[in-house]
Amino acid sequence: MRYITVFIALFFSSLGLFSQDNDNPVKWSQEVKKISDTDYELILKGDIAEGWHVYSQFTSEGGSLPSEFSYKNAGENYELVGETLESETIVEYSDIFEVDETYFKETAVFTQKIKLLKPDVNQIDINFFYQVCKEVCIPVDADFSFVLDGGTAVKEEKTIDEHSKVLSSALKIDLKNKELLGSTHKGGGTSSSLWMIFGLGFLGGLIALLTPCVFPMIPLTVSFFTKHSQKKSKGIINALLYGFFIVLIYFLLSLPFHIFDSVDSQILNTIATNIWLNIAFFLIFVFFSFSFFGYYELTLPSSWANKMDAASSKIGGVIGIFFMAVTLAIVSFSCTGPILGGLLGSTVLEEGDVAMNLSAGMTGFGVALALPFALFALFPAWLNSLPKSGGWMTTVKVVLGFLELALALKFLSNADLVGNWGILKREIFLGIWVVLFVLLALYLFGIFRFPHDGPKQKLSAGRKVMGLVSAAFSIYIVLGLLGVSSLKLLSGFPPPAFYSVFETESDCPLGIDCYKDFDEGVAHAKKVNKPILLDFTGWACVNCRKMEENVWSEPDVYAILKEDYVLISLYVDDRKELPKSEQFDFKYDTGRVKHIETVGQKWGTFQTVNFNAASQPYYVLMSPNLEILNTAVQYTDSDVYREWLREGLVNFKNN
Template identity: 30%
Template structure:
């Protein structure tokens, strides 16, 4: 661009940008007094330098932040090699102001030292030598001449010694000081200025203001995005810049309206959905049957059936009527409860507060099952229900069923809540207002029907009661085992809650929760072997064969999972082979780890697909989705599937919240959840379904539209070979 055009172009920029903030006049700037905490200053010096210190509008500067640890002190990287390293500095680019920061954020190429991490065998990276982080910025066209002082509020540093670690946020660090001089510059970098424009204005605004804004960069908006400093590095790392919610919503709505469907977009097993429904119903029924073998339910079975026999006075017809009324009442009450949990748990399971409350509930119930205290309904309520029951007949039977359901709910609730929580993490994106599905209704009825069925069967065939095992000490053992399982569930809920609050879990990490499960398995196995007893246990030095087998199963599980807590030579956790670990891993929600080639930006993926000619593999997923984690860690890496997926441009759209690692700089949990809501609305609009995971294949068309050529029917991939065949078939369709 001719130099003579620069003054006019910069004038146009000044006219269309927002008014400048507080100014410092024309006086020379003086170094600001240090606001560093005294304890921080004792351990390190911090300097901030702007190079060059005298600049003009549109010029590029380097902001250098140097931390110089003093004797016996050190500091940490911002992006350690091990993502689980908790000790680190935070480097985020400040919002556009008189300096518009551009490019990526990275640690300088220094040789980091290593020291053992206190809580594990892993190593933390650190340095006790001076280290300088450098950030690129462009002087804003709205900055008026004079001395400037910019607070680097995106930084959060820490230095440590043998006694303590002291933090200092950006507001306490020395500001970036420089002087803006009048006049046009001969040293404007077009690409840097293009990147700055994209920071302060949307592409639509840049185009609207006319040729002046574009001429400054000498590039159109699309070219500016692709050539901006750091764009290539961000592309390679699959990271992106956060987009305003309104702009992102408009973008996704535009794609939703441009999707065309072919005649047949189904893929995978034709019976995938029906198989999934029947598997879900059978699982719900199994949980209902397991709920019967609890201390507050099992002893009531023969007692209740005896009441039917007594009231019927030998009449089979009367016995059938009373048993039917009793069971239908239980199915109605428990079925509605089960349906409500299944309906709303998908939404509740993504809320951190709900997960914490569930964890506390399971912890309270576990301690009760261990014998620390008893949980029961208020006596007033129990007496009223029992008084109604004593009247007999149909009314008395209904109130008897209500009394039994309410009293037994303390034992049934953990199983019902646990099943609802697991199913929520498998299939849905968490829509609160979605229409009830057949799956949810059938699951609730299956749970309640399985729970009530034994009462009906035993009332019709009383002789079967002789085959029931007698109540005794074995029920106390069942209580304790259930208590251990509830402790394990509590750890899982706490992990889910922390995933929804912190970008990187620090307390209930995958390793911590897995270690907790191993310890629980060992404790449960030793208990079943009578190595120790709890307060409510009867003295019983001998154990039966079933109890021995269960003890060995728990101890075997602990030994099987133990290698996963250690890392291999490549620094990655060891992964025990087999389906059992695959399920445990996915249920505990391992940290998100993607291979190269996965994007989280649909627009970027479509642009790439138009250039490469490849179809797009679209994956709707979630950070709290168990089936998603199972597929990503156990199916996608398989050779046949991996080979086929290399022929696609791959994009993942999260529907609960996006991982912080998806961005060049974490925009915060609220922004990551807002983008996920847009993704969920896009999924609902296009596919009329909110299940997770959902896989589809799109092909960009010459007219700008997108053709939907295939969707995979199953959520959890049960047959990897069949999934690979779906990918291959979709690729063939895309070539036609």
């Protein structure tokens, strides 16, 4: 468990998602105390954010990783006098590692005395490795410099060259009426989106109930609670408590993403647009799908389930019921794992507060999974109406396998779009989907079978209906490819229409003339004296595609965009490398320096610096003289967007 936690943290750290400035839950300050001409005391003080803690150098072996100091050139320029001392710590037993752990809360102070061996030494450089933890642990590898001038240490200042200063200055623009951006309008879709994601999670939980890993456990578990309790009411209460713990467990699985999001608000967006992570998701989902097809079975280590089961029997009471719920989660993983993976994947593809979305989806999944245990405990006679386990559950797994493959293709498409590879164009993507759903229809009609299918039997009415639905969906996609239908039901999922195998007049959404460079777009807007629609978008942004295909495509909205505005679309996830002459280092006000080498890094930094925003889609209306004309808008409906555009035109004409 320890190594899994550390691996996850190191993995995200390797992506550059944790830094030493305001992303870090610990703020460090330095001090040097002069004792004599050769003796000094180095003091490093950390202010730790609420809820977080940092482990001591002397925490027990076998637990979390201890803090560790490396003193550069020690023994050559200076010598250490004694060990590095620590301020007051807390000692607490860890149930996970079964050792006493020592850590700091709120404040950590480290003090080290040194004696100079060379009189001309004026700076001591150290490396400090530590873990800062909440529900997860983040490893940090930090460098500090202490200047021996008899006073406060001076931290090394990162500098950028003149070339970078010029390009950094050009990235910042002089916006007028910038205060309007403080009231970004989202169209009131956040709460409804959470309920929709909760509903999708609930649907996923209902599907999981129909799998052979979960379904047979319903009557067994309910019977256990109702028959092994002295009172019927006690059995019902225990079953309800069991259901509550199931919901709690799946909700808790989403908590690490809130921690990651609080440390770096862009972490999940980075995941969603990272080429190699999208390829990894693609491979994982393909792996999941073939497990549903019966070629192998995914299971967590059986020892986990055995330990949880033993704990539930040994402890009893409320805690014992909790461990029973954990046992269910572990035992049913082979069926629920791929479904939860799909939920995670689809949530990452959504825009907005992804951590909240994931919590809503996971809670919905847990509620659906827990519901039958509570209902059948209240009404045990209903157990007699449950259908018998059988081949229909295998059919459910195969259907899920095909759906996993369809979702996997979205991740491969993200990597293709962000990398501008031109491999998985819109027609190819949709063509593969047609093949997948035709194969699903053929399976449901009994044309071919998978290894874990039982003896061939007469097709049930349910299988026939599902086969017809799959065939109809394939026809719907074909009609969309032929231009007969608009495929609005799939908006945001396939690549955009302009990402086509056929030559298109424009690589802009809906064929609207657009500029993909801010300065070029502003120059054209000045020339034609039209207001600007600044569109911060992304190749892998699902809600961006939904806005373009469902809102921008509305005839009156389309007319306004095409005739009355100059569209500037900036892709913040474009991994295309900038020419060497346009690459530079950008220095934030915090002192952090970021190297800008891709088109997406440039426009992502441009959005953050000038608009204090980092989400997509993000729309801004401005005049050619950079006057903000209206509040910024994100994902919303066509009515709100239409009025927003019209209000911007009125404000432009009145300026």
